[in-house]
Amino acid sequence: MSAHVLMLSSSRKGSENYLEHALTYLYAHLGEARKLLFVPFAGVSVSWDDYTAKVADALPDFEVTGLHQQADPVAAIHQAQANGQAIVVGGGNTFNLLHNLYTQQLTEPLKQAIASGTPYIGWSAGSNICGRTICTTNDMPVIQPASFDALAVLPCQLNPHYNNYTPPGHNGETRDERLNEFCILNPHTPILAIPEGCALSYCHGELKYLGDDEGYVFVGQTKQTIQPTAVLNQYLA
Known part of the structure; x- marks a missing residue:
């Protein structure tokens, strides 16, 4: 089966x-399915119980189960599809998320579940880990994961919450300058930059940009615009 992945910017x-x-994205992505296996590991300043409860409160039409509350998280990932559950990975700190996935030996089970067609939804950090690495996250490295290598659902990089706004008087680097640093060191690896409110859908072998605002692709020394509803299969190679 092919991957069925929704990557929300925020x-x-x-x-x-x-x-x-x-909600509109979730209903379209999941159809009639209403069971979610939620991964709260990106949470740092919020407990994982509270994070799971927050998601459940925001999605009253869905049955939300916290992965951290399962006796065997690896088995829960493997059994999600048979249990009618989509795997949902929330935002927060991408380094903390990936650290916990590695320490609990969940990266390979997640890759296998996604490859087998288990629906997957991520936002922010949960989308970041769908790229090749987490090297284009906006987050501070508050903890060191075993590797920066992520799930590699896509062979490129992601940058959720994309915004190149610079406040007056600010003298630090802009988002574009930071992403360009990655491009200088990795000139052949594209970065898909997704503004808030937008998303990427990777279903039935097609990578599509969703949302009302333009997105961007950084590769080498170029920055190109992504139009709403654009098909981006060229970045799957």
């Missing part, structure tokens, strides 16, 4: 409520 869009903008 949990919020503008001033909307938590996950409000994501």
